[in-house]
Amino acid sequence: MHFDKTLELLLVHCQGELGHVLVNGAPEVPGATMLDKMNHINTVDASLRRFVTFEPRANVAMSVNLLVAPTRDDADAGFIVLQADRAHPMSGSNCICVVTALLESGRVRMQEPETIVRLDTPAGLIVARATCENGRCLGVSLDNVPSFAELLDHELDTPKWGRIKVDVAFGGVYYGLVDVGQIGLTIEPDSARELAEAGIELKHLLAAQVGVKHPTLPGIDEIAYVMFRDMEPDGAIRTCTTLEPGRVDRSPCGTGSSANLASLYARGLISVGDGRTSRSIIGGEFRVEAIGETKVAGRKAVIPRVTGRGYVYGRTELRVSNDEPFVAGFALSDTWGPQVGLLK
Structure with missing residues (x-):
């Protein structure tokens, strides 16, 4: 089978909330900072967000976290939260999902009993401390941005x-x-x-x-x-x-x-x-x-x-063909609710 493009996602949840992590295949998003990149998704080009957060590839009760190279020297990785309404600057449950995915997939080297992971987000630098044992991430504590x-x-x-x-x-x-x-x-x-x-x-x-x-x-x-x-x-x-x-x-x-x-x-x-x-x-x-x-x-x-815990429970590959009829995605009110028309 021939496909024009593939996207690789790790399937993760945090206390039941789905926060999948897009680890490979995404196009580069313009911007000098993570905030610039988020604003580009929200104001210039929402095509990737729509592709991974709308049906037929997604459902209403989930987010997808776009993993990107950090834009600052003191971070190990960067990510942007993609949801059906827009890209968002930060999410605690999604951040826990990202840290868990990075460590358990080996994208950031795990050290036991604790690994520190620094994440570049549109809201600022997040410092995460992950409790690790036998190759698993057993809990994540996030030092969040000033609130x-x-x-x-x-x-x-x-x-x-x-x-x-x-x-x-x-x-x-x-x-x-x-x-x-x-x-x-x-x-x-x-x-x-x-x-x-x-x-x-x-x-x-x-x-x-x-x-x-x-x-x-x-x-x-x-x-x-x-x-x-x-x-x-x-x-x-x-x-x-x-x-x-x-x-x-x-x-x-x-x-x-x-x-x-x-x-x-x-x-x-x-x-x-x-x-x-x-x-x-x-x-x-x-x-x-x-x-x-x-x-x-x-x-x-x-x-x-x-402090909470995430769980990697699988992986998936999304395949993109240029002749696919629903590249922009769709949402129906039977499951998305009566406010579905508010989505862009």
Whole structure:
């Protein structure tokens, strides 16, 4: 069989959230920095993103991480998160998937009992510490980028739930953080569809009423996700991040948990050295700790450490032919939900 091009992906999940890693075959993306490359994908050429994140090669509940050579000397590798709506600058669960894939495939040399991997991302340098044994990656701790609160208890007018309060914070991307009781739901598997649709509705209301712009990272200028949260009896924080066109994150969400940590830090509810457990809608857990404090363009910020585990469960090869009828991909509302028309 003859094919014009092939792409090699390692199949990985982190606490149930699929974060496949595109390791070979991708075209070079222009840009002097990883942020430049992400912005090129988002504003100039989305063809690769669409090819690997839409049907018939993908499904709604997954991401693909584009592995590229780092653009900075202090990094071992670089990656960009590709999702159906756009390319994103950072994701905790996807970062854990990338570190696990790099080590278990031998692309970065594994050292036991711990390997340090430095990743170049559009949001900045991520330092990962992987616990390793017998050729396996048993856990990954990410020192995330500085995270900060933009707004606390911002009042948002909604047609369905009246006026609710939202925290807006940056944890690698911008989040709207909503206490789930305000919309009359609980974070449990049976509520996943209702939570997904509510989260997308709130995201668009936030876009209309709240503007954000990262002070040092051009192009990071939207609230990417709404994350619902609730307090568990044991002190853990139950999380549910919602993603376009309308689905929920299966993992506890590392960047969302970092944004939530920043909101707690801004309120004085945690200090450096404190931590919280983030628990997903299906019960997966991350440990999130405040390991330092800093400032971002004069804003008080916290440095989060997120710890979780990823699993490489296979590999696949995508074959591309020039006469293939669905190179741009497609999505249907039967599985992608009623908001599928919002995707570009």
